[in-house]
Amino acid sequence: VLPIWGHLQTFLQFFPGWTEVSKVEEVTPGEGHQARGVSSHREKCEPKTDIVFLKVHKSASSTVMNVLFRFGETHNLTFAFPIGGGNQLSYPHHFFARFVQGFSPRSPRRFNILCHHMRFLQPEVQKVVSSSAVYFSILRNPVQLMESSFTYYKGTSAFSRARSLEQFLSQPYHYYNPAKSDSHYAKNLMTFDFGFNPNGEASAKRVQLMLKAIEASFDLLLISEYFDESMVLLKEILCWDLDSVVSFPLNIRDSSTKSPLSDTIVEKIKDWNRLDWEIYTYFNRTFWERIDRDIGRERMQREVKVLRERQAELARTCLQGTGSVAPKDIKDSSLQPLQHGNAKILGYNLKQGLDKEMEHMCRRLVTPELQYSSALYKKQFARKPPQPAPSQQGNALRHKLEGTQN
Numbered sequence: 001v002l003p004i005w006g007h008l009q010t011f012l013q014f015f016p017g018w019t020e021v022s023k024v025e026e027v028t029p030g031e032g033h034q035a036r037g038v039s040s041h042r043e044k045c046e047p048k049t050d051i052v053f054l055k056v057h058k059s060a061s062s063t064v065m066n067v068l069f070r071f072g073e074t075h076n077l078t079f080a081f082p083i084g085g086g087n088q089l090s091y092p093h094h095f096f097a098r099f100v101q102g103f104s105p106r107s108p109r110r111f112n113i114l115c116h117h118m119r120f121l122q123p124e125v126q127k128v129v130s131s132s133a134v135y136f137s138i139l140r141n142p143v144q145l146m147e148s149s150f151t152y153y154k155g156t157s158a159f160s161r162a163r164s165l166e167q168f169l170s171q172p173y174h175y176y177n178p179a180k181s182d183s184h185y186a187k188n189l190m191t192f193d194f195g196f197n198p199n200g201e202a203s204a205k206r207v208q209l210m211l212k213a214i215e216a217s218f219d220l221l222l223i224s225e226y227f228d229e230s231m232v233l234l235k236e237i238l239c240w241d242l243d244s245v246v247s248f249p250l251n252i253r254d255s256s257t258k259s260p261l262s263d264t265i266v267e268k269i270k271d272w273n274r275l276d277w278e279i280y281t282y283f284n285r286t287f288w289e290r291i292d293r294d295i296g297r298e299r300m301q302r303e304v305k306v307l308r309e310r311q312a313e314l315a316r317t318c319l320q321g322t323g324s325v326a327p328k329d330i331k332d333s334s335l336q337p338l339q340h341g342n343a344k345i346l347g348y349n350l351k352q353g354l355d356k357e358m359e360h361m362c363r364r365l366v367t368p369e370l371q372y373s374s375a376l377y378k379k380q381f382a383r384k385p386p387q388p389a390p391s392q393q394g395n396a397l398r399h400k401l402e403g404t405q406n
């Protein structure tokens, strides 16, 4: 049990972004608590099906979401969808349970998986998931994250007037206005997504409180630079098999829209995103400590090798050519990923002639986030339309045909 509440009260004074927090529950030993360590009797563990994934922007989170979508679909799990089936839970506002489709304060309903973009606020999240849910997220080196964000969110207020990241960082406050509602894409984006104030001063005390608060809420923090190791660790914690965490990288950019960064710029990005840097370096260390403690480097290496072989085999089975292709070369429009800002986002072409079952499996692996989310939303909230009586069917058809003539 972490004695965090006293610290948190001090902490909240520094982080106005978290002022909505009214109560932080103590971590009680339960399933969620057990998830903090890998069971030494893994063969006896039960696959976890209640999951909260904080989908941190620009950190390989769409690839992780695809893993969760496929697992949820295969096992008939429910998702906490944004009202109306959008792709964000009222982001950039803090998460509120009322943003979830089907939630009602009078008859609270629990969902198995919550994984759409949100700004984390645990007391509200707890209203829509089981108390034993496993909480995890994924982090990325803030240097590469900002380079990605600058391209993808080029249209936002902070970035639109800067010709390059270099120009932005030479005079950030000329471009960056924290009062703008889209400013969070430009500074400490991970800090913001975890619910904290991205403009808070990075004093040692404040950083410590933020790290402790994240540790108290999350069972696992993954690292996108070690994506395959992250997936192996994830399947251990969730007690899933290796096949459940295979994936193809999604939402990846064409290299023509990536910028090389000089050493000076790298240092400027770290400085500008000091809070994110602290989060990343701390949890990068605990990630490896966790691997050493729960899996060991040797077994990790073996499992990563098997995972990569499995993914290579799937690529040979499912994909045309050797891998990702430019958006203009994607033949099936339903597999077209969203293009945003100045980024050119790649996608995949499926092999022709796959049998039905294989086609379904392969298609799910390469279906972009928006299309997959919308398909699952429709499935979860499907209402069978009332069947017209036989005599009405002719009328309905006539009506439809008349409609097409107008």
Ligand SMILES: Nc1ncnc2c1ncn2[C@@H]1O[C@H](COP(=O)(O)OS(=O)(=O)O)[C@@H](OP(=O)(O)O)[C@H]1O
Residues within 6 Å of the ligand: 056, 057, 058, 059, 060, 061, 062, 063, 144, 148, 224, 225, 227, 248, 249, 250, 251, 252, 253
């Ligand atoms: N498997 C794997 N390993 C490592 N990196 C990966 C992986 N899958 C996706 N990516 C990279 O993640 C970036 C996209 O992140 P997100 O999907 O979180 O973006 S978004 O906020 O949902 O738009 C994007 O980074 P950039 O290409 O630098 O923009 C992807 O290339």
